[in-house]
Amino acid sequence: MSGRLDSAQPYALGxxxxxxxxxxxxxxxxxxxxxxxxxxxxxxxxxxxxxxxWYAGLIELVGGSLVLLGLGTRVAAFISSGAMAYAYFSVHQPEALWPVQNDGEGAAMYCWAMFLLVFTGSGAFGLDRLFTRRARAAQPKPTEQTPVAA
Structure with a gap:
């Protein structure tokens, strides 16, 4: 069972x-x-x-779109995570200690979800993976014997 779950991981992450x-x-x-x-x-x-x-809205729209497409996922997720951490601590946390009390569950969840994507990358279905595959395919294949310069 664990093998099947492991093979589905990139798709679930995507x-x-x-x-x-x-x-x-x-x-x-x-x-x-x-x-x-x-x-x-x-x-x-x-x-x-x-x-x-306005800046939070811009980060949400652009960062969310990039994450959605899987394009520059790690960088977009990092900036988005930081924006949500800022939103939580500057807007929500001063109202009360716990997210359920200060209406900050959304900011906290987005912060941690985006932070996870910083480390996992785009998973399946992302443009990052498509471009990486194309770049690898375009690289010249190494020959078995590389000439040595004298």
Whole structure:
């Protein structure tokens, strides 16, 4: 049983990355564009350049989209994880100690989900893997005997 689970791991990780990236990007789309019928909680979109909400929305939209596509996954996930850690400690944690009390479960979960992707990479279905495969295929194959320069 463990062998089957191990062989499915890249696919499960790829699906995890896709779902987390999509949901994260949706938060940014709501904040910046008012998309999906949502608002920023104040009845509109976040004002252009407003610190920190506009920048958080930009990180969510761009970082979430990159994670969704599996393109630059580790870097996008690292920046996104840091943004959510900042959001948790600057916005939610001062309200109460526990995430369930301070409405910070989302920020905490996104922080740790993105942090996991920093170490695991994109898994299956990611553009990172596609580009890596193409780059390896384009490299010249080493010959058995390499001439030695005299």
């Amino acid at each position: 699906l995890f990355r896709i779902v987390v990236g999509l949901l994260f990007a949706c938060h940014g789309a709501v904040a910046l564009l008012g998309a999906l019928g949502g608002t920023d909680g104040k009845g509109g979109t976040v004002e252009l350049g407003a610190w920190p909400h």
